[in-house]
Every structure is written in structure tokens, then in C-alpha cells.
Amino acid sequence: MAAPVVLVQGASRGLGLQFCRHILTRRAAAVVIATCRSPEDAAELRVLTAQHAGRITVLRMDVNREDDVRRAAHTVRDTVTRIDLLLNAAATLPAEGGRERRPGGGRLREGETSLRDVTAEGVISTLTTNAVGPLLVGKYFSGLLQKGGGGFGQQPAERARQHSGIMVNITAKVGSIGDNGLGGWYSYRMSKAALNMATRNLSIELGRSRPKVVCVSVHPGTVDTDLSRPYHKNVPKDKLFSAEVSVNHLMSIVDALNMEKTGKAYNWDGTELPW
Ligand SMILES: NC(=O)c1ccc[n+]([C@@H]2O[C@H](COP(=O)([O-])OP(=O)(O)OC[C@H]3O[C@@H](n4cnc5c(N)ncnc54)[C@H](OP(=O)(O)O)[C@@H]3O)[C@@H](O)[C@H]2O)c1
Structure with missing residues (x-):
């Protein structure tokens, strides 16, 4: 069987980077396509690429630019015939005024804890990165997922219920409408709720096709990354x-x-x- 192919979208740091590291060190047979919006700034990803030469390819893809997503999919189709696992990891959690918080970008207040912090620009930008981006990735890469060899997940014996590829959208528990008893984080919550709807829709459309693609949202817990750093002081160590x-x-x-x-x-x- 050919090497399973994993595409990690949003691989420059945090969870996306760790998914690449995990696959390269724990899944000896698999190869990784890592996408990020600025490969030249992704120092840790470059180190990983040097350590695992031949098993990881890095591609530029800003999920806010449909042209980038289309072009990256085109490049990937020239390189591999299928994707077995696609992980949509990139997201932004806006700081004050809806502005994007980036490492080394200076101090910004916690954002959108109440309605007065909401700005149209901030909400649109968060929705674009966190919900529209992963949906576009689904649009341009689903064909390759349908050609996946089922290298991840569990396959039942009956052929009719087997899957080809798996698409995982990293959501957040705060995107759950049913679980929201606290409020705040308007655009981030809205973006993850919208992402969850995209997951459900994709699962229906790609679950009808043959071969079928599995599509789920997953919440990673509260994780020690740049994204949630401003809120760590309120989180018990364990x-x-x-x-x-x-x-x-x-x-x-x-x-x-x-x-x-x-x-x-x-x-x-x-x-x-x-x-
Ligand atoms: N950390 C947590 O506690 C937590 C909790 C719940 C859910 N999550 C979810 O887990 C996922 C990963 O987050 P993380 O904690 O790893 O965050 P992170 O360390 O801040 O990483 C965010 C990643 O998203 C990328 N990104 C942002 N905008 C992008 C764009 N337009 N195009 C392409 N890439 C873009 C960043 O790339 P650059 O390096 O170019 O900025 C970076 O690689 C997210 O979906 C997040 O919502 C995290």
C-alpha cells in the first residue's frame, strides 16, 4: 500500500505544527503536506522539514485567499493522487478591537469579552479565517479525500460503509451553542459555530458520495499555545x-x-x- 498522505492546514505553530511532528515521529509510513500562510516565518516548521527530509512538503496557503487555496490544491494534485487525512487547524482569536493577535505583535487587551469590544471588521475577519477558510479547503481538497485509501480511522467489514479520507476541523467548545452559558468572545464563538455547521454540511454531502469521506469537528481542550495564552491565568494547571x-x-x-x-x-x- 502507498504511504498515507496527511495534509495539515495551519502548520506554522501550535497544534498544526504538533500534528506534523506527531505524524512524522509516530506514523512512520505517512507523508505530510504542511500548509501555512508564511513559510519563510515558520522557523519550527523549517526545522521539522530538515529533520524529516523527503517526508514533509511545505506549501504556502493563506486560507483567507481563495486563490491561494485553489493554487495549493492544484500543486498538491500534481504531487500526490490522494489525501487520507486532512486537518484544518488554522484559526484566530481576536484581541482588542477584533484585531488579530500574532506572536511578537505587542501587547493587546483580551478581546470581545463584551458587546462594546465588537467591531464589524473584527467579526468578518474572524469568520473568514475560522469558518470560510476551512470550508474553502473542503471545497478544493475534497476530491483528493475521496481518493484516500482509508489509511486512518476504523474500517467496517462491509464495503458500503467504508470511508476513503477523513477531514477534521479543529473547533472549540465555546462554539457550542448548547454549551454556552457564559457569553463573550462573540466572533470566535460565532466562527466556530459556523465551522461546526460547515462540518455537518460537508459530512452530508461527502457522505453521500462514493467513496465516502468522514468529516468531524474536534475540540482540543485548552492548550498551551499563542492563541489562548492571554487566558491561561484563569485555567487550572491540570x-x-x-x-x-x-x-x-x-x-x-x-x-x-x-x-x-x-x-x-x-x-x-x-x-x-x-x-
Ligand atoms: N489553544 C487552545 O486552547 C485552543 C482551544 C480550542 C480550540 N483551539 C483551536 O485549535 C486550532 C489551533 O490553534 P492553536 O492553539 O494551535 O493556535 P496558534 O498557536 O495561535 O496557531 C494558529 C495557527 O493559525 C494560522 N493562521 C491564522 N490565520 C491564518 C490564515 N489566514 N491562513 C493560514 N493560517 C492561518 C497561524 O499561522 P501564522 O503563524 O502565519 O500566524 C498559526 O499556524 C484553532 O482552530 C483553534 O481555534 C485552540
Whole structure:
């Protein structure tokens, strides 16, 4: 069997980077296509690429630019015939005034804790990166997922219920409408709720096709990355995962996926999350 292919979208740092590291060190047979919007600034990804030469390819893809997504898909189709696992990891959690928080970008207040912090520009920008981006990735890469060899997840004996590729959208528990008892984080919550709807829609459309693609949302827990750093002081130490621990949990979920589990959102421990 040919090497399983994993595409990690948003691989420059945080969980996306750790997914690449995990696959390269724990799944000896697999190859990785890592996408990020600025490969020249992705120092840790460059180190990983040097350590695993021949097994990882880095491509430029800003999910806010449809042309970038289309072009990256074109390049990938020239390189591989299929994708077995696609992980949509990129996201932004806006700081004050809806502005994007980037490493080394100076201090910004926590954002959108109340209505007065909301700006149209901030909401649109967050929705674009966190919900529209992964949907476009689904649009341009689903053909390759349909050609996946089923290298991840569990396959039932009956052919009719087997899957080809798996698409995982990294959501956040705060995107659950049913679970929202606290409010705040307007655009981030809205973007993840919209992403969850995209997951459900994709699971229906790609679950009708043959071969079928599994599509799920997963919540990684609260993880020690740049994204959630401003909020870590409120998180008990035993509830703050390293990226390594979180990805280990999420890959256990991926390994147990099948067509019966498609179209749902899962917490890091594998339990189902309410929409
Ligand atoms: N950390 C947590 O506690 C937590 C909790 C719940 C859910 N999540 C989710 O987990 C996922 C990963 O987050 P993380 O914690 O790893 O965050 P992170 O360390 O801040 O990484 C965010 C990633 O998104 C990329 N990105 C942002 N905008 C992009 C764009 N337009 N195009 C392409 N890439 C873009 C960043 O690339 P650059 O390097 O170019 O900026 C970076 O690689 C996200 O979906 C997040 O919502 C995280």
C-alpha cells in the first residue's frame, strides 16, 4: 500500500505544527503536506522539514485567499493522487478591537469579552479565517479525500460503509451553542459555530458520495499555545494541555473514526459535544 498522505492546514505553530511532528515521529509510513500562510516565518516548521527530509512538503496557503487555496490544491494534485487525512487547524482569536493577535505583535487587551469590544471588521475577519477558510479547503481538497485509501480511522467489514479520507476541523467548545452559558468572545464563538455547521454540511454531502469521506469537528481542550495564552491565568494547571498531550488525544479520536461517527463534534476525550 502507498504511504498515507496527511495534509495539515495551519502548520506554522501550535497544534498544526504538533500534528506534523506527531505524524512524522509516530506514523512512520505517512507523508505530510504542511500548509501555512508564511513559510519563510515558520522557523519550527523549517526545522521539522530538515529533520524529516523527503517526508514533509511545505506549501504556502493563506486560507483567507481563495486563490491561494485553489493554487495549493492544484500543486498538491500534481504531487500526490490522494489525501487520507486532512486537518484544518488554522484559526484566530481576536484581541482588542477584533484585531488579530500574532506572536511578537505587542501587547493587546483580551478581546470581545463584551458587546462594546465588537467591531464589524473584527467579526468578518474572524469568520473568514475560522469558518470560510476551512470550508474553502473542503471545497478544493475534497476530491483528493475521496481518493484516500482509508489509511486512518476504523474500517467496517462491509464495503458500503467504508470511508476513503477523513477531514477534521479543529473547533472549540465555546462554539457550542448548547454549551454556552457564559457569553463573550462573540466572533470566535460565532466562527466556530459556523465551522461546526460547515462540518455537518460537508459530512452530508461527502457522505453521500462514493467513496465516502468522514468529516468531524474536534475540540482540543485548552492548550498551551499563542492563541489562548492571554487566558491561561484563569485555567487550572491540570486543565492546560501541552500541544503534545492534546494532539495525542485528538489522534486517538481520529484512529477510532468511521462513517457512523461522521458529522459530529467531539471533545478531546472522545465524548460527543452538543451543537
Ligand atoms: N489553544 C487552545 O486552547 C485552543 C482551544 C480550542 C480550540 N483551539 C483551536 O485549535 C486550532 C489551533 O490553534 P492553536 O492553539 O494551535 O493556535 P496558534 O498557536 O495561535 O496557531 C494558529 C495557527 O493559525 C494560522 N493562521 C491564522 N490565520 C491564518 C490564515 N489566514 N491562513 C493560514 N493560517 C492561518 C497561524 O499561522 P501564522 O503563524 O502565519 O500566524 C498559526 O499556524 C484553532 O482552530 C483553534 O481555534 C485552540
